[in-house]
Amino acid sequence: MSYIFQHICRIVISRDHIQLIRRALAEPDVVSSDTDTILGRADLWDGRYIEARLCGRPGQTALLAVVLYDFGGELQTYRNSTEYQTGFEFTHEGMEFIVGFVPEERRKRHE
Numbered sequence: 001m002s003y004i005f006q007h008i009c010r011i012v013i014s015r016d017h018i019q020l021i022r023r024a025l026a027e028p029d030v031v032s033s034d035t036d037t038i039l040g041r042a043d044l045w046d047g048r049y050i051e052a053r054l055c056g057r058p059g060q061t062a063l064l065a066v067v068l069y070d071f072g073g074e075l076q077t078y079r080n081s082t083e084y085q086t087g088f089e090f091t092h093e094g095m096e097f098i099v100g101f102v103p104e105e106r107r108k109r110h111e
Helices: 015-026
Strands: 005-013 037-043 049-055 063-069 075-081 087-092 095-103
Touching: 005 015, 005 037, 005 049, 015 037, 015 049, 037 095, 049 095, 063 087, 063 095, 075 087
Parallel strands: 005 095
Antiparallel strands: 037 049, 049 063, 063 075, 087 095
């Protein structure tokens, strides 16, 4: 029997980034390889971290991606999509990763 350990995390994404994601996934050249955007980051309990990124290719629409890095900053794996998603699920080296995107709430402070 093999066991799968889960990493469940959320990445908070600003409303401006959500608008950029939707535009970049619909129109070519909104994001290029020179202007890849880090949308947010989640630190995992074992020292690794996951970044949400918007990646571009010249002449194409962007890719929405999550990238898993080890504690030294080396890329371990990634998943991407050409469609808007509110998160990703993937397995890497026997571990399941569930990453959800949460819109940043803009709250007025009442003093």
